[in-house]
Amino acid sequence: QVFHCLRPADEGGETPLVDAFAAAERLKDEYPSAFRILSTTLIDHQYTVKGEKPLHAWAPARSVIELNDQGGIAQIRFNPYQRAPLRLSLDGEGGLSSPEDVTAFYEAYQAFCRICVDPSMTIRMHLQPGTLIFMDNYRVLHARAAFSGCRKMCGCYLSRDALMAKARPHVEEEKKLHI
Numbered sequence: 001q002v003f004h005c006l007r008p009a010d011e012g013g014e015t016p017l018v019d020a021f022a023a024a025e026r027l028k029d030e031y032p033s034a035f036r037i038l039s040t041t042l043i044d045h046q047y048t049v050k051g052e053k054p055l056h057a058w059a060p061a062r063s064v065i066e067l068n069d070q071g072g073i074a075q076i077r078f079n080p081y082q083r084a085p086l087r088l089s090l091d092g093e094g095g096l097s098s099p100e101d102v103t104a105f106y107e108a109y110q111a112f113c114r115i116c117v118d119p120s121m122t123i124r125m126h127l128q129p130g131t132l133i134f135m136d137n138y139r140v141l142h143a144r145a146a147f148s149g150c151r152k153m154c155g156c157y158l159s160r161d162a163l164m165a166k167a168r169p170h171v172e173e174e175k176k177l178h179i
């Protein structure tokens with residue numbers, strides 16, 4: 001994702017950024033059972049935009065912390081506003097199967113949230129006109145602090161595959177498999 005500041009807020013409006021991989025590693029160290037729950041429990045994620053050009057994006061059955069084949073962190077899906085309602089399942093397939101599972105999931109989610117909002121995990125940037133930020137949405141969590149006055153931002157998404165294809169020729173051979 002790309003953010004471009006056209007006009008900063010009169011007051012406030014900082015952009016907090018969190019390395020979600022570092023936050024997940026901290027969760028793994030401090031709350032291993034919470035890490036296991038968030039990396040193995042499959043939940044649905046959704047994004048809905050109403051209005052003139054409605055959009056409904058759906059990512060079914062994905063974990064909050066997605067691991068790669070080697071057990072390393074590959075992607076973080078942590079946006080409470082885009083988490084779909086939890087599905088319950090009586091047979092254990094396609095959802096959480098007991099009230100205890102639901103409670104454990106929410107406790108793990110809250111533990112991760114507390115780490116992500118810890119000021120020691122956050123870099124706060126006050127964007128100025130002409131400032132561009134490129135963020136890896138698989139890894140970096142971002143937000144916006146409250147502000148007053150007029151604030152104008154422009155943003156867009158880049159195709160991860162296209163960006164990585166352009167980057168690979170400029171990366172050392174042994175690192176190419178990781179991007």
